[in-house]
Amino acid sequence: xxxxxxxxxxxxxxINEVAREAGVSVSTVSRIxxxxxxxxxxxxxxxxxxxxxxxxxxxxxxxxxxxxxxxTVGVIAEDxxxxxxxxxxxxxxxxxxxxxxxxxxxSGHWSTQYETRAIDTLIYRKVDALLLLGxxxxxxxxxxxxxxxxxxxxxxxxxxxxxxxxxLDQRGxxxxxxxxxxxxxxxxxxxxxGPPGQQDAQERRxxxxxxxxxxxxxxHPELELQGDFLEQSAAQALTHLLDARVPFTAVFAGNxxxxxxxxxxxxxxxxxxxxxxxLIGFDDLPASAFTIPPLTTVRQPTYQxxxxxxxxxLNVLAGQPSTLxxxxxxxxxxxxxxxxx
Amino acid sequence: xxxxxxxxxxxxxxINEVAREAGVSVSTVSRIxxxxxxxxxxxxxxxxxxxxxxxxxxxxxxxxxxxxxxxTVGVIAEDxxxxxxxxxxxxxxxxxxxxxxxxxxxSGHWSTQYETRAIDTLIYRKVDALLLLGxxxxxxxxxxxxxxxxxxxxxxxxxxxxxxxxxLDQRGxxxxxxxxxxxxxxxxxxxxxGPPGQQDAQERRxxxxxxxxxxxxxxHPELELQGDFLEQSAAQALTHLLDARVPFTAVFAGNxxxxxxxxxxxxxxxxxxxxxxxLIGFDDLPASAFTIPPLTTVRQPTYQxxxxxxxxxLNVLAGQPSTLxxxxxxxxxxxxxxxxx
DNA sequence: GTACGTCATGAAAAGGCTTTCAGCAAGAGG
DNA sequence: CCTCTTGCTGAAAGCCTTTTCATGACGTAC
Numbered sequence: 001x002x003x004x005x006x007x008x009x010x011x012x013x014x015i016n017e018v019a020r021e022a023g024v025s026v027s028t029v030s031r032i033x034x035x036x037x038x039x040x041x042x043x044x045x046x047x048x049x050x051x052x053x054x055x056x057x058x059x060x061x062x063x064x065x066x067x068x069x070x071x072t073v074g075v076i077a078e079d080x081x082x083x084x085x086x087x088x089x090x091x092x093x094x095x096x097x098x099x100x101x102x103x104x105x106x107s108g109h110w111s112t113q114y115e116t117r118a119i120d121t122l123i124y125r126k127v128d129a130l131l132l133l134g135x136x137x138x139x140x141x142x143x144x145x146x147x148x149x150x151x152x153x154x155x156x157x158x159x160x161x162x163x164x165x166x167x168l169d170q171r172g173x174x175x176x177x178x179x180x181x182x183x184x185x186x187x188x189x190x191x192x193x194g195p196p197g198q199q200d201a202q203e204r205r206x207x208x209x210x211x212x213x214x215x216x217x218x219x220h221p222e223l224e225l226q227g228d229f230l231e232q233s234a235a236q237a238l239t240h241l242l243d244a245r246v247p248f249t250a251v252f253a254g255n256x257x258x259x260x261x262x263x264x265x266x267x268x269x270x271x272x273x274x275x276x277x278x279l280i281g282f283d284d285l286p287a288s289a290f291t292i293p294p295l296t297t298v299r300q301p302t303y304q305x306x307x308x309x310x311x312x313x314l315n316v317l318a319g320q321p322s323t324l325x326x327x328x329x330x331x332x333x334x335x336x337x338x339x340x341x
Numbered sequence: 342x343x344x345x346x347x348x349x350x351x352x353x354x355x356i357n358e359v360a361r362e363a364g365v366s367v368s369t370v371s372r373i374x375x376x377x378x379x380x381x382x383x384x385x386x387x388x389x390x391x392x393x394x395x396x397x398x399x400x401x402x403x404x405x406x407x408x409x410x411x412x413t414v415g416v417i418a419e420d421x422x423x424x425x426x427x428x429x430x431x432x433x434x435x436x437x438x439x440x441x442x443x444x445x446x447x448s449g450h451w452s453t454q455y456e457t458r459a460i461d462t463l464i465y466r467k468v469d470a471l472l473l474l475g476x477x478x479x480x481x482x483x484x485x486x487x488x489x490x491x492x493x494x495x496x497x498x499x500x501x502x503x504x505x506x507x508x509l510d511q512r513g514x515x516x517x518x519x520x521x522x523x524x525x526x527x528x529x530x531x532x533x534x535g536p537p538g539q540q541d542a543q544e545r546r547x548x549x550x551x552x553x554x555x556x557x558x559x560x561h562p563e564l565e566l567q568g569d570f571l572e573q574s575a576a577q578a579l580t581h582l583l584d585a586r587v588p589f590t591a592v593f594a595g596n597x598x599x600x601x602x603x604x605x606x607x608x609x610x611x612x613x614x615x616x617x618x619x620l621i622g623f624d625d626l627p628a629s630a631f632t633i634p635p636l637t638t639v640r641q642p643t644y645q646x647x648x649x650x651x652x653x654x655l656n657v658l659a660g661q662p663s664t665l666x667x668x669x670x671x672x673x674x675x676x677x678x679x680x681x682x
Numbered sequence: 683g684t685a686c687g688t689c690a691t692g693a694a695a696a697g698g699c700t701t702t703c704a705g706c707a708a709g710a711g712g
Numbered sequence: 713c714c715t716c717t718t719g720c721t722g723a724a725a726g727c728c729t730t731t732t733c734a735t736g737a738c739g740t741a742c
Binding site for chain 4: 377
């Protein structure tokens with residue numbers, strides 16, 4: 001059978017072979033590759049020719065083993081798939097594009113176990129820095145990790161690591177969103193919140209309550225519905241509420257995906273948005289500007305955040321002082337809300 | 342100033358130190374780590390204790406340098422951010438979860454340059470296999486890459502690499518979708534297609550034409566509108582068409598995102614879906630089941646595809662024979678289409 | 683009691699590269 | 713003509729493992 005010959009990975013000669021081929025020492029070749037020192041013009045040419053001929057590719061692993069720098073930054077997102085994190089990642093990638101650093105991505109899958117594994121893998125592979133986009137790990141564990149590798153955190157504020165944490169005022173933004181509804185005259189406002197285990201979900205819910213109590217309105221526990229940040233859960237929860245004939249005139253969803261789910265539930269019951277029910281989301285996903293009607297929501301400047309995060313990583317790696325900027329969450333007024341009749 | 346002490350990365354001793362600490366040779370330690378051979382119980386315990394004390398972590402790089410296997414598989418998607426590829430990636434991650442292999446992701450950004458760079462980086466880092474989710478590279482280049490590392494391709498059929506290519510019958514599916522519209526009585530059907538440079542876009546467009554000519558209907562060039570697979574482009578193109586008062590009763594969008602854009606353009610003009618205009622998308626993104634109305638579209642079983650791809654990689658790596666399965670694209674009938682009055 | 687196979691263990695090489703250190707030639711200064 | 717720089721180049725050590733090979737110790741068979 002053919003095919004077993006493939007065992008030998010075509011791997012374009014080593015620095016040794018190049019040196020022999022060009023009639024110089026490996027040190028000289030290394031110097032040419034890295035531009036570490038001047039080398040006579042004729043040798044340089046000989047070496048370059050040899051590299052061509054042998055299809056030489058430096059072995060990054062060997063280099064990293066010696067220098068201790070891999071020129072990679074590990075990025076772990078709770079979920080690469082989520083449109084929200086995806087946009088942050090885009091920003092990170094963009095900011096790293098014209099630097100010698102390469103991002104290496106991995107998912108944490110919202111699970112302590114998988115996240116731990118992903119972190120370990122990346123550290124073993126000697127990433128020069130680690131960027132966590134959300135995390136399910138405890139503060140202690142995180143501090144531990146920070147001792148092993150430069151660590152930058154998004155969406156978590158860990159005591160002791162403040163300089164490398166970027167968080168947003170979720171609570172304040174949720175308060176604003178809810179208040180907007182209140183100012184439009186709504187009093188019975190449903191809130192679809194995410195899992196109690198997630199910090200963002202908690203904070204947004206707190207903001208919702210802040211707004212209500214701040215305006216002297218009563219809290220209605222029956223209007224606080226739990227979902228899992230996906231469309232289906234919201235559609236289901238809201239349908240139950242509708243079936244129970246609990247009255248409400250507005251919905252504040254914990255994220256845009258749940259807003260979409262809520263929207264469909266309403267549509268199924270013949271309720272119009274915004275005429276019968278006002279709807280607000282959170283995140284401003286790219287798709288949310290194109291829903292019917294376009295969704296009023298809270299914009300998280302994810303792309304810029306990604307860029308800022310990456311730039312901070314770069315600074316840290318360069319040993320330069322760097323502080324993470326603050327980002328504002330802004331309410332994007334579109335067409336899914338209107339004054340209560 | 343404090344802080345400069347951090348230069349020394351806390352790095353949990355080497356196998357050498359462990360050996361010294363435990364009073365054995367490095368070979369013995371290595372054997373214990375890898376379970377390569379029997380080791381006396383007392384030494385084993387001594388070594389394990391030493392590893393604990395020194396917080397020993399094997400250096401993967403050194404290991405890879407010797408064994409030639411990194412236990413990673415590189416995954417490059419045209420765009421990690423696109424909901425479509427994201428779901429494929431989820432499948433890949435899932436299938437790799439309980440194997441010793443780790444995925445390492447990277448984006449090609451729909452650009453030959455970036456894709457080339459991403460491939461190089463991954464190969465330099467010695468991934469054991471490479472999985473390309475879409476590619477802008479030429480057949481020749483791809484064959485070249487396949488010579489350097491086991492290569493599996495999704496969305497491309499490269500002569501010579503057929504065994505490792507997974508493609509879907511985009512053309513046939515587009516034909517089906519269009520025919521569905523024709524069977525509902527539609528005659529003037531708009532097609533929003535992607536960039537001419539993309540194979541998928543081409544094929545879907547060809548399928549659309551196949552359906553028309555196959556049913557003996559005339560082609561109307563003015564109804565074929567170009568977009569870029571994003572919402573905005575579709576909204577714009579369709580708005581122009583509407584402004585030009587070109588009549589049509591149905592729209593077949595090249596993907597779901599463009600369908601969303603079209604949907605909004607229609608909404609802006611007071612056209613109802615499906616009452617005034619029928620709409621079909623392509624991809625069946627998770628969000629498309631929750632649009633208003635829920636979108637009729639072509640489902641690509643992305644998650645399963647991701648899993649199949651990953652399993653194939655695993656087989657190839659294990660040296661086992663493996664063939665990529667075939668996947669069917671199915672038309673998901675929801676509520677955005679209806680018979681022409 | 684000698685010879686031999688078995689088995690745990692250690693020494694050393696290998697893997698591909700960077701970097702320190704020493705060497706050597708050439709030009710400058712006396 | 714000799715000494716001192718200056719500057720390019722090569723030898724060799726080192727990074728952290730795995731793996732081959734050799735070495736004893738030990739038990740068994742003859």
